[in-house]
Amino acid sequence: MEALLQITFGGLIFGSIYALAAIGIVMIYKTTDVVNFAHGEMAMITTFISFTFLQMVGLSFFVSFLLALIFAAIFGMTVYQAIIKRVQNAPPLNQIVVTLGLFLAFNGIAGLIWGYTPHGYPSALRGDSFQVGSVFMSPHQLFILGITLALMILFFILFKYTKIGLAMRATQQDMQTSSLMGIKVSQVFNLTWAAGAILGGVAGILTAPITYLEPSMMIDILIMGFAAAVFGGFVNLPGAVIGGLIVGVYSNWVSYYIGSELSVAFVFLLIVLVLYVKPTGLFGAKYVKKV
Amino acid sequence: MLTLDKARVEFGGLTAVNDLNMEISKGQIHSLIGPNGAGKTTVFNTISRFVNLTSGNIKFNNENILNYKPNEVIRLGITRSFQNTELFANMTVMDNLLVGLHPLTKKNIFSTMLHLPSVRRIEQENRKKTIETLELLQIRHLEDEVVKNLPFGYQKMVDIGRAMMVNPELLLLDEPVAGMNNVETKQISELLLRLKHDFGFTIFLIEHDMSMVMEISDFVTVVNFGKKISEGVPAMVRNDPAVIEAYLGGEDVSHA
Amino acid sequence: MQLKSQKLKYIFNSVVLLFIIVYPFLMNMSGYWMTLLVMMTIYGITAVALNIMIGYGGQISIGHAGFLMIGSYSVAIIADRFELPFVITLLLAGIITAFVGLIISFSAVRLKGHFLAVVTLGFGISVPVIALNWTSLTNGYSGMLVTRPAILSELSLYYFIVGCTVLFLWFMYNILHSSFGRAFISIRESEIAAQSSGINTTFYKTLMFVISSFFTGMAGGLYAYWIGFVGPTDFPVTISFLLLAMIVVGGMHSFYGPIFGAVLFSIIPHFTDEFMGITNIVIGLILVIIILFRPEGLVTIVDWFKMNKTMEKADTISKERGS
Numbered sequence: 001m002e003a004l005l006q007i008t009f010g011g012l013i014f015g016s017i018y019a020l021a022a023i024g025i026v027m028i029y030k031t032t033d034v035v036n037f038a039h040g041e042m043a044m045i046t047t048f049i050s051f052t053f054l055q056m057v058g059l060s061f062f063v064s065f066l067l068a069l070i071f072a073a074i075f076g077m078t079v080y081q082a083i084i085k086r087v088q089n090a091p092p093l094n095q096i097v098v099t100l101g102l103f104l105a106f107n108g109i110a111g112l113i114w115g116y117t118p119h120g121y122p123s124a125l126r127g128d129s130f131q132v133g134s135v136f137m138s139p140h141q142l143f144i145l146g147i148t149l150a151l152m153i154l155f156f157i158l159f160k161y162t163k164i165g166l167a168m169r170a171t172q173q174d175m176q177t178s179s180l181m182g183i184k185v186s187q188v189f190n191l192t193w194a195a196g197a198i199l200g201g202v203a204g205i206l207t208a209p210i211t212y213l214e215p216s217m218m219i220d221i222l223i224m225g226f227a228a229a230v231f232g233g234f235v236n237l238p239g240a241v242i243g244g245l246i247v248g249v250y251s252n253w254v255s256y257y258i259g260s261e262l263s264v265a266f267v268f269l270l271i272v273l274v275l276y277v278k279p280t281g282l283f284g285a286k287y288v289k290k291v
Numbered sequence: 292m293l294t295l296d297k298a299r300v301e302f303g304g305l306t307a308v309n310d311l312n313m314e315i316s317k318g319q320i321h322s323l324i325g326p327n328g329a330g331k332t333t334v335f336n337t338i339s340r341f342v343n344l345t346s347g348n349i350k351f352n353n354e355n356i357l358n359y360k361p362n363e364v365i366r367l368g369i370t371r372s373f374q375n376t377e378l379f380a381n382m383t384v385m386d387n388l389l390v391g392l393h394p395l396t397k398k399n400i401f402s403t404m405l406h407l408p409s410v411r412r413i414e415q416e417n418r419k420k421t422i423e424t425l426e427l428l429q430i431r432h433l434e435d436e437v438v439k440n441l442p443f444g445y446q447k448m449v450d451i452g453r454a455m456m457v458n459p460e461l462l463l464l465d466e467p468v469a470g471m472n473n474v475e476t477k478q479i480s481e482l483l484l485r486l487k488h489d490f491g492f493t494i495f496l497i498e499h500d501m502s503m504v505m506e507i508s509d510f511v512t513v514v515n516f517g518k519k520i521s522e523g524v525p526a527m528v529r530n531d532p533a534v535i536e537a538y539l540g541g542e543d544v545s546h547a
Numbered sequence: 548m549q550l551k552s553q554k555l556k557y558i559f560n561s562v563v564l565l566f567i568i569v570y571p572f573l574m575n576m577s578g579y580w581m582t583l584l585v586m587m588t589i590y591g592i593t594a595v596a597l598n599i600m601i602g603y604g605g606q607i608s609i610g611h612a613g614f615l616m617i618g619s620y621s622v623a624i625i626a627d628r629f630e631l632p633f634v635i636t637l638l639l640a641g642i643i644t645a646f647v648g649l650i651i652s653f654s655a656v657r658l659k660g661h662f663l664a665v666v667t668l669g670f671g672i673s674v675p676v677i678a679l680n681w682t683s684l685t686n687g688y689s690g691m692l693v694t695r696p697a698i699l700s701e702l703s704l705y706y707f708i709v710g711c712t713v714l715f716l717w718f719m720y721n722i723l724h725s726s727f728g729r730a731f732i733s734i735r736e737s738e739i740a741a742q743s744s745g746i747n748t749t750f751y752k753t754l755m756f757v758i759s760s761f762f763t764g765m766a767g768g769l770y771a772y773w774i775g776f777v778g779p780t781d782f783p784v785t786i787s788f789l790l791l792a793m794i795v796v797g798g799m800h801s802f803y804g805p806i807f808g809a810v811l812f813s814i815i816p817h818f819t820d821e822f823m824g825i826t827n828i829v830i831g832l833i834l835v836i837i838i839l840f841r842p843e844g845l846v847t848i849v850d851w852f853k854m855n856k857t858m859e860k861a862d863t864i865s866k867e868r869g870s
Contacts, residue, residue, distance in 0.1 A: 035661040037609075037668075086839050092660040093607055097795050098838045100609065100788050105831030107785075111824030215824075219784070223672055226665045234661060265676045268669035272654045275666060279657040339743050365745035377743075379736035381800070382729070389726070390733045394745035396726050400754075403725045404718045410725065417726075453744065 002134045007256045008249055013141045014224075015248020016148035017203050021225030022232070022240040023155070024199035029234050030172045031192040034084055034095050038102035039200050040222030042079065044215060045106055046072040046201030047208050048114050051121060061124050065205060069198050076197025077190045084193070110215040118212035144206045151202065152241065155195075164191060220264055224251065227271050233281025243282070292317045292493060293338070293369075293461060298347040300333055300517075307333040309517035310347065315461070315495055319509040320487055322496045326537070330517035331497045332374055335463050338495075339364050339371050351461070365394050368460035372450040372467060374497075380439040384430065387438055387449050388421045391456030421456070428452050428482065444471045451479075455486070461493045462486070468500050476500060480507050505529060513537075567709055571702060581705055585773045587813040588712040589615075589766045594793040594805035595719050596762035601791075602799030603723060604755045605735025606655070607664050610671025612786035614760045618644045618767025619777045620678060623691040626771075633696035637711075637768045644764020645757045652756035656749050671787040679779040690778030693771045708769050715762050720802055722758065731755055785827070792830055796837050798844025807846060 021039065028036050036042075050068030053059045059067070079102065087095050125139035159165040170178040171188045179185040203225075204218060211217050224247050231243025250270060251263035258266070274282055295313040299306070307330040315321045323331050336342040338349060340361040349356040351367055359367065370391075379387050396417060402410050425431040428448050433441065438449055447467055454462055467483075468476040480503055486492040498504050504511065505525040512522040515537040521528050528534055567584065574580035593615060600606045621640035625631060631639070651670055655663055678685045685691065699707065722728060730751050733741040738748050771777050789812055797808025812830065819825040841847060 029661075035664065037664075083835060083839070090838075090842070092664075093601065093605075094838050094842055096607060096609070096661070096664050097791060098835055100791060101831045101834030101838070103831065104785065104788055104827040105835065108824040108827030108829075108831060112822070112828065116824075219672070223665075223669055226668070230662065230665055259680055261676055261680050264669075265673035268666075268673045271669055272651075272666055275658055275662055276654040279659075279662065281662070341739065341742075360747075361739075361742040362745050362747045365743065371743055373740070377737045377740035379733050379740065381736060382732060386729055386732075390729050390741070390744050390746070393726065393730060398726055400722070400727065400758075403727055404721050406721045414725070453740075457745075 003256070005133075005135050007252050009135045009137070010141075011249030011252030012245060013144050013248070014252060015245035016144055017206050017221065017244075018224040018228045018247050019241045019244025020148055020151065020199050020203040020206070021221055022228035022244045023152075023237060024196040024203070025225055025229045026232060026234060026237055026240045027192055027199070028196040029229075030237075031168060032080070032084065032088060032189050034088060035092075035099070035234070036084075036196070037096060037099040037222070038079075038106060039196070039225065040204075040218030041103050041106035041110070042072070042075060042197055043200035043204035043221075044218040045110055046075065046197065047121075047204035047213060047217070048110055050201075050205055051114075051119065051208070051213055054122070055119075061122070065124075068205065069201055072197040072201035073194035076193040076195075079197075080190060080193035085189070088189075107215050114215070116215060118214040121208035121213040123209035140209055147202060147206065151199065164188075168192065223264060224248075224267060227267050230271050230274065231282045233283055236281075236283045239281070239283030292352055293495070294348075294350045295334070296348040296350065298334070298337060298349060299345045300330070300337060300342060301345045307517050308337070311514065311517065311519055313512055313519070313522075315493065316510070317460075317493050318487065318491060320483060320494045320496060320507055322498055322504045322508040322511045323514065324498065324501070324504055324511060325514040325520075329514045331514060332465060333517075334514075335371060335465055335495075335497065338369065338463060365457060365459070368457075369463065370454040370457060370459040370461075371463035372447075372454050372465055374465040374469070376443075376446050376450045378438045378446055378450055378453075381437060383435050383437055384425070384433045384441070384449050384452075385418070385421055385435060388424060388452050388456055389417055391453035392417050392420065395457055424452050424455055427455075427485075429478070444475045447471065448479075451482075458490070459492065461495060463495045465497045466499060467496070468498065468503060476503055479503075483507055564713070568706075571705055576702070578701075581701075582773070583813065583817060585705065585708055585769075587810050588708055589770050589773075590790070590793060590809035590813055591806045592712055592715050592766040592769075593763050594790055594797070594809045595716060595802070596759045596766070597790050598794050598799055598802075598805045599719065599723065599731065599759045600755045601794055602801075602805070603728060603735065604731040604752065606752055606755060607660070608667040608759075608787075609664055609791055610667040610669070610674075610784065610787050611759075611763060611790050612782035612784060613671045613674035614644050614648065614763040615767040615770065615786070616674050616678060616777075616782040617647055618764030619771040619781065620685060620691070620767075621764065622768040622771040623693045623777045624684060626694050627691060633699075633772070637765055637772075640768035640771075641761045641765040644767065645761035648756045648760025649753065651760075652753045655756065656752040668784070668787075671784045675779050675783060685779070688779065690776055693775050693777060695772060695775055704772060708773060711765070711769060715765065716806070719758075719762060723802060727751075727754070789830060792834050794844075796833055796844055798846030800843060801846045804844050804846040808844070811845075 021043070025036060025039050028034060046068050049071045050064045053064035053067050054061065083098060083102065087098050123140035123143065125143045127139045129136045129138045159169065167178070167183045167188050168191070170181070170183055171185055175185055203221060207217060207221055225244070227247045228243035229240050231246065232239025247267055247270070251267050254263045254266040293315040295311050298308055298311045300308040311334065323334060325331055333342060337344055338356065340356070340359055344357065351369065354367060356364070356367070379390060397413060422431065422434070425434060428451070430445060430448055430452070433445060438446060441449070447470070451464065451467055468479050471479065483494055484507055487494060496504070496508070508525050510522070511525050511528045513520050513528060513534050520537055521531045521534045570584055571581055593611065597608060597611045600608055618640045621643045622636055625636045625639055626633070655666055658666060679687055695704065723731070730741070730746050733744065733746060734748050734751055741748055793808030793812050794805045796811065797806065798804025815829055816826050819829055837844065
């Protein structure tokens with residue numbers, strides 16, 4: 001029982017990271033209609049950038065963190081402007097292939113610059129684990145939880161109560177009408193990609209201390225993030241968050257009780273089952289094709 | 292031959308087809324007319340099983356159509372064309388029509404893989420049949436053209452041609468002459484009459500071109516807001532005040 | 548015109564085949580160079596098989612390397628435990644892989660676009676993980692040695708693989724240029740029209756999955772025989788992307804495009820492998836550039852002059868109609 005609690009808690013921590021990744025994927029899909037398979041690799045590059053500020057330039061954790069996120073925003077916008085914009089109205093296959101191409105290119109670039117040997121990555125909060133009830137927690141875990149919660153609240157407020165948020169929601173509803181109403185749709189797209197890249201970057205920086213820092217660190221996170229997004233039918237943000245937490249807890253259970261390396265395979269099984277029952281995702285909309 | 296019995300379709304709160312009773316008799320050209328949004332295409336979609344009835348029944352030769360899936364309807368002898376054409380845009384005219392022969396084509400994956408003579412023979416026969424249809428439609432010269440490169444009028448022809456391939460008992464045509472010029476409209480009218488007389492097709496037609504409808508139909512049903520407001524032979528429907536009222540807000544139908 | 552291009556195709560195919568036959572002698576029986584060509588044939592089969600789904604049927608898969616891996620392990624495991632003729636073993640590998648494809652398709656045929664992409668990606672990532680962890684069957688990290696059929700020398704195995712490749716490609720060509728192929732394409736073009744033409748879309752999508760995984764599995768089996776060893780890192784998910792790249796870059800709306808892509812992408816690593824990372828960068832950038840500037844793939848270069856002709860013809864048709 002104590003083990004179960006501990007494993008579940010650990011799963012929630014991982015789940016927060018998956019949720020962050022999933023929110024980025026869902027936001028980008030909802031607004032710009034593109035599923036970004038390079039999301040994880042963009043996050044990985046951002047993490048390496050923060051590492052460069054931290055280790056090579058010797059800045060403090062939080063300064064490197066902020067600088068890396070600024071980089072992520074610019075990175076996201078650049079990718080959108082230079083490449084994604086041109087396939088925004090292309091068939092899904094073309095979009096998927098382009099983002100997979102970016103996946104490979106970013107992976108290669110990171111390998112070329114930073115090499116394939118794993119680096120250790122320090123966490124923001126060091127210190128010993130402590131016990132709450134029967135569950136052990138480390139400062140880094142709490143940091144992950146805190147950052148995730150803070151970001152979600154921030155985005156919620158941004159979405160609900162600011163002009164930019166309103167523009168984003170309007171664009172998601174109907175791009176053409178929005179642009180007729182005077183919303184600068186292209187700016188909304190830029191901002192979405194910036195925000196998506198930031199969320200991914202945070203997920204990367206939070207992951208690095210747990211795994212290691214290396215070019216393929218985000219592949220598993222990406223597939224977990226996709227699994228979470230699938231729960232929300234790719235369009236439902238709260239659904240993606242809940243999906244992230246479910247996937248996190250579930251995969252941690254699998255790791256503990258069945259085998260640590262098998263979690264990806266079991267998550268895949270879960271996605272297949274979910275989609276078998278409901279082909280548009282658990283919290284997704286019903287798909288209707290007009291004749 | 293085709294009977295709609297209190298057919299009703301609701302989308303959310305909207306009633307697209309409202310307890311519609313209809314009977315289509317064999318060997319006739321039966322037209323379904325009504326203003327835009329009257330639910331005509333929905334009627335077609337229920338017959339071809341893309342849309343489910345909320346209540347009511349549809350029978351074809353005493354067979355309950357609702358037990359069939361969209362891809363099985365053709366086996367009953369019902370085919371259809373589409374309002375905005377649903378063609379295989381990147382395939383040639385020939386290939387589009389060949390797909391129309393699908394239900395009649397015997398297929399075996401192993402003999403296909405080995406390209407056995409039996410496979411080649413069936414393919415030859417199918418092509419011959421397709422060419423006959425193309426000649427009937429007078430578009431033989433377009434055989435190898437990719438459909439998306441064709442003008443809309445020809446695309447409509449291909450759509451009709453594909454539906455004709457299996458010699459259906461009942462042909463559902465959704466606005467076959469929309470967007471066509473007078474010459475082409477005349478050509479289609481003649482074709483439909485020929486299909487009725489020479490081939491014994493029964494044709495269920497949705498059309499906005501009133502002069503065509505009045506000229507070729509044996510029977511006309513008028514719907515508005517999913518409800519039947521009139522039916523009868525063209526001359527009768529033309530002068531029905533309810534039709535004139537609903538359809539054109541008072542204008543004379545015959546001049547539409 | 549038609550006849551002439553048929554003849555050209557025939558001559559081209561014969562020249563290529565002749566080259567492949569004398570190739571080992573040109574290369575002094577060098578194992579490295581023969582392996583390079585064998586990899587081209589294996590990827591060629593796989594790319595065409597994958598293209599049945601993607602280019603013809605419009606059903607995306609970004610986990611096809613998973614099927615290659617299942618095929619290769621099937622051969623390794625069967626050859627290890629049973630004394631079967633190697634042709635039977637190869638066929639069994641195809642059947643086992645097709646069976647896995649069938650199971651995946653139960654869920655996959657209900658999905659569209661991005662959902663299908665995610666599921667197949669998950670599959671591609673999961674297979675190596677399973678190969679790694681199912682130690683009793685796969686020997687885990689250490690991989691498995693594959694006993695080559697005793698009757699075959701390296702050279703005759705090479706010819707056997709080339710023969711299989713020609714045969715498999717011919718099979719797939721026949722399927723795609725038949726009423727099956729037309730049904731696949733019609734599903735890509737319009738599922739609604741396909742259904743109202745009497746095509747059971749679920750059945751044909753399943754069939755695409757099964758055929759595609761069957762030939763991919765046998766390609767994996769050929770790989771196992773040639774290399775003589777299978778391991779859990781042979782077909783990572785990046786190979787799935789590579790396969791997709793072959794199709795897209797070669798041209799997915801043509802039978803020959805993916806073969807061309809397979810040749811190209813088997814050669815590229817030969818030049819770039821010295822620098823870690825460069826291969827991925829090159830392949831990634833080629834993908835992006837092709838989609839942005841030539842989304843129909845490189846085969847369109849061959850079709851260039853044909854295209855101008857169709858345009859002229861389309862022009863006359865619309866004029867004819869206007870009169």
